[in-house]
């Protein structure tokens with residue numbers, strides 16, 4: 200047998216046999232049967248022609264092919280099991296990849312930011328309206344924490360600015376009357392239309408609680424507004440106020456005739472001490488360098504960890520909270 204003959208027999212014998220077996224047993228191809236029996240016929244021919252060396256080699260090749268087939272047959276269940284395991288692993292990996300892709304897509308949709316990717320040299324913030332377009336603004340985290348802690352103060356007749364959102368959320372059943380004040384006449388939620396700097400139409404000693412969130416910085420004549428707040432509180436009534444410290448001012452959206460002041464813990468205290476007794480005022484600042492940067496960029500609460508939000512660094516006052524009580528009979 201020549202070299203090419205031997206290769207032919209080997210290849211034919213092995214693959215031909217496997218292909219032919221499949222085709223034949225599937226009963227689809229008669230020529231496959233011929234192909235399968237061809238090596239044997241060849242052997243028979245060599246034997247008839249007394250080509251013993253070729254015949255012996257042919258027998259050896261066939262034996263080797265059958266031996267391989269036998270090994271494959273024995274190994275099949277183990278290989279099949281392994282294949283199944285791997286397929287399951289691939290499925291698991293694919294599903295976890297799909298989950299991660301969904302998460303990335305969700306974050307991208309919400310404009311989520313990975314801090315490692317935040318370029319501090321960028322000149323444009325990520326959001327120009329405090330992150331409202333992307334989620335819950337960071338200052339609202341402190342405002343809501345503050346109101347949660349002071350929820351017991353929100354009772355009786357309660358006045359809030361612009362809408363009654365926090366009155367409803369934190370006052371619950373303790374609130375008898377809920378009023379909303381705005382100087383904008385077309386605010387349908389307003390039960391009182393007045394400018395806090397000269398609110399003569401608002402009765403004195405009227406409210407058990409005033410919720411004044413993120414408003415005072417918009418009023419140029421802060422002192423007059425504080426005097427009004429003091430006047431319209433009932434004796435023993437409580438003012439719950441919050442003010443921006445380090446902040447963007449969103450003037451491109453709101454207009455330049457909008458934002459007057461940024462406060463510090465000290466300026467808020469000094470201003471309110473002009474109207475309320477010093478001992479009745481409690482002022483706190485919230486934030487740290489990370490919160491300040493994040494808030495300036497318009498990142499949102501979900502992009503910071505709770506321990507990051509709660510970490511207090513007195514050098515970075517992002518939000519100021521103030522509780523002031525008007526002296527009187529009932530606290």
Ligand SMILES: C[S@@+](CC[C@H](N)C(=O)[O-])C[C@H]1O[C@@H](n2cnc3c(N)ncnc32)[C@H](O)[C@@H]1O
Pocket residue numbers: 359360361362380381382383393394395396412413414417418
């Ligand atoms: C940014 S909103 C803040 C209130 C809202 N509850 C909050 O927590 O976001 C400010 C509101 O204060 C009102 N405002 C501004 N200056 C005022 C003034 N001098 N007297 C009364 N309301 C005023 C604005 O019309 C606006 O409705």
